[in-house]
Amino acid sequence: MTERFAHATGTSAVGGVEERSARPLGGLVIPILAVGAALSLVPLWLGDSRVMMGIAVLGLAFAAYTIGFNLIFGSTGQLFLCVGALAGIGGYGGAILADVVGLPIVVSIVLATLAAAVVGALLSWVAVRRSLGVIFTGIVTLIFALTFENLLLGLGELTGGESGFLMKAGKGTWLRAQIPPYYLMLGMVLLALFVYGLLRRSHIGWAFRALRDDEVAAELAGIDVARYRIYAATIGSAILGLAGSLLAFTEGRISPTTFGFAEVDVVVIVMLAFGGIGSLLGPILGALTFTVIDELLVEVGQLRVFVYGALVIALFLWIPRGVIPTLGDLRRRRRPTRDS
Amino acid sequence: MTASILDGIVLGLQFGLLATGLTLMYGLGGILNLAYGQMAVISAIVTVSVMDAGLPVVPAALVGMATGAVLGWILDQTVFRPLYSLRGEARVLLSLLLSLGVALMIDGFLNWLFPLKGLSLFIGGGAIDIFGEPMRRGSLLASAITIVAMAALVAFFRFTTLGRAVRSVIEDEEGARLVGIDPRKMLRLILVLSGAIAALVALTRSMVAPVDVTAGFGITVFALIVTVVGGLGSITGALAAGIILGIINAIAASAIGTFMSLIILLVAAAITILVRPAGLLGVKE
Numbered sequence: 075m076t077e078r079f080a081h082a083t084g085t086s087a088v089g090g091v092e093e094r095s096a097r098p099l100g101g102l103v104i105p106i107l108a109v110g111a112a113l114s115l116v117p118l119w120l121g122d123s124r125v126m127m128g129i130a131v132l133g134l135a136f137a138a139y140t141i142g143f144n145l146i147f148g149s150t151g152q153l154f155l156c157v158g159a160l161a162g163i164g165g166y167g168g169a170i171l172a173d174v175v176g177l178p179i180v181v182s183i184v185l186a187t188l189a190a191a192v193v194g195a196l197l198s199w200v201a202v203r204r205s206l207g208v209i210f211t212g213i214v215t216l217i218f219a220l221t222f223e224n225l226l227l228g229l230g231e232l233t234g235g236e237s238g239f240l241m242k243a244g245k246g247t248w249l250r251a252q253i254p255p256y257y258l259m260l261g262m263v264l265l266a267l268f269v270y271g272l273l274r275r276s277h278i279g280w281a282f283r284a285l286r287d288d289e290v291a292a293e294l295a296g297i298d299v300a301r302y303r304i305y306a307a308t309i310g311s312a313i314l315g316l317a318g319s320l321l322a323f324t325e326g327r328i329s330p331t332t333f334g335f336a337e338v339d340v341v342v343i344v345m346l347a348f349g350g351i352g353s354l355l356g357p358i359l360g361a362l363t364f365t366v367i368d369e370l371l372v373e374v375g376q377l378r379v380f381v382y383g384a385l386v387i388a389l390f391l392w393i394p395r396g397v398i399p400t401l402g403d404l405r406r407r408r409r410p411t412r413d414s
Numbered sequence: 415m416t417a418s419i420l421d422g423i424v425l426g427l428q429f430g431l432l433a434t435g436l437t438l439m440y441g442l443g444g445i446l447n448l449a450y451g452q453m454a455v456i457s458a459i460v461t462v463s464v465m466d467a468g469l470p471v472v473p474a475a476l477v478g479m480a481t482g483a484v485l486g487w488i489l490d491q492t493v494f495r496p497l498y499s500l501r502g503e504a505r506v507l508l509s510l511l512l513s514l515g516v517a518l519m520i521d522g523f524l525n526w527l528f529p530l531k532g533l534s535l536f537i538g539g540g541a542i543d544i545f546g547e548p549m550r551r552g553s554l555l556a557s558a559i560t561i562v563a564m565a566a567l568v569a570f571f572r573f574t575t576l577g578r579a580v581r582s583v584i585e586d587e588e589g590a591r592l593v594g595i596d597p598r599k600m601l602r603l604i605l606v607l608s609g610a611i612a613a614l615v616a617l618t619r620s621m622v623a624p625v626d627v628t629a630g631f632g633i634t635v636f637a638l639i640v641t642v643v644g645g646l647g648s649i650t651g652a653l654a655a656g657i658i659l660g661i662i663n664a665i666a667a668s669a670i671g672t673f674m675s676l677i678i679l680l681v682a683a684a685i686t687i688l689v690r691p692a693g694l695l696g697v698k699e
Binding site for chain 1: 446493496503506507508510511512514515516517518519520521522523525526631635638639642671673674676677680681683684687688691
């Protein structure tokens, strides 16, 4: 408790932070609502096609994954290479709880989301306790992701193995209709954005920035680095789990590749790198762009992976900070009077 | 049991050799090369292609190893070039992301070139008895080649001036620079060498079991697990961890099943990282 108090006083002593948290919520709510309004028009345009709506829902799920990953990696520098696995805990957890255990859908989703949050928190706790650096955190979480994938394949009687899990729960309801799942997903994405935005503005976000800029200095300034890492991992993993769970219930069929490392983590890294690590709307821009690119590249088949690889290299070489922060830099350079 | 232990040793030797390439790149240059497995696969494909064109096995294998070496050189000259201005964790992280891009490019290209995933490489041989167990001639030859290659590597690092120069960079880059060793040149040498090692492992592997065109990522993961367990940057650690994990893997595979054996390997790696982050024989930084 005293520690927490120290944080609070530390926060106000730095100055500028007070100002920040006193700022009206408009700066946060307006961009999120604008994104929401723009995205809510998509069904007017693509609503006739079941295939297109499926792709749009998947795109939103990836937007949520990228927001979650941004919170964990972008804010606190924990390289979680198990985005797909954490979403898979949400997805498979929800599916098993609803279909095999027989719980109501909402309860299943909540429990599966909690499970993902707990696993994410545990991974983060282990990484923090053993003071693993970025790379070792990456390796441990990659190992976790591969283990999870293999468990899904191995426990075929429960998970359906390679052919996947065909879900009975939610069948014939609005969850499997053509357009409502899109709005469900959109609501979830906006909620995730809002949570992330609020965190960034609070004293937690201040601590995030401090520990990302200079971990040792942050520690010396009295920031409990370990605790904020675990916070970020818990909330981020909850977002991943919820997105995975909702995806499972709206798709009705999940398989290990739905949550595979190559299929999810690699793509999420590309999306975040493109949009901009640590930015609010970067994940949305990245997810949108690559969902569209993915569709455009359907015809080239396997060469799509080749193009992805080339894009990864180009992105990290030329715009390592991502599109949105880079654009911000350009704007600031052009209008030197306006500082932010 | 004897059979699976023998199999495990064969596999473990190859794991160990595979991991030395990865561990050298990390220890020397702070580079985590996720395109390592793809380098191996490309070399194997080139070998098979020149064999199909009529070249005998040994020259074909040499061509394959040269391919691996050239791939290492190309990486050094192109994608990895921007890394050298970075230090520490930033370099490792960027190397990981850039090489992931390279791995994706190669995988995508290979899958497009061989869409049916049908091309697997297999240089087999008949069976002979060892300790009363039938062993394929290919396995024995593969092990012999691997052991010779390992011995050559160890001798290179222990007895030659160049090898010692490389080791001095791993131990203390600044110190090495002060006595006139160019770490950049050593790193280029290691990238070329690791390419050749990857190629050799893919070739000896194909003498025991088929190597798939899509095997790249799997090879990288195995190499990474062995490297981590042995200790990043430690050559002897990589060799030891390779043999230990190879035996564990073979016994688990025959006793419980292949899918569990991979999980056991993964868990073993996770436990090693958590209990002893520097690895079995690694040096704490």
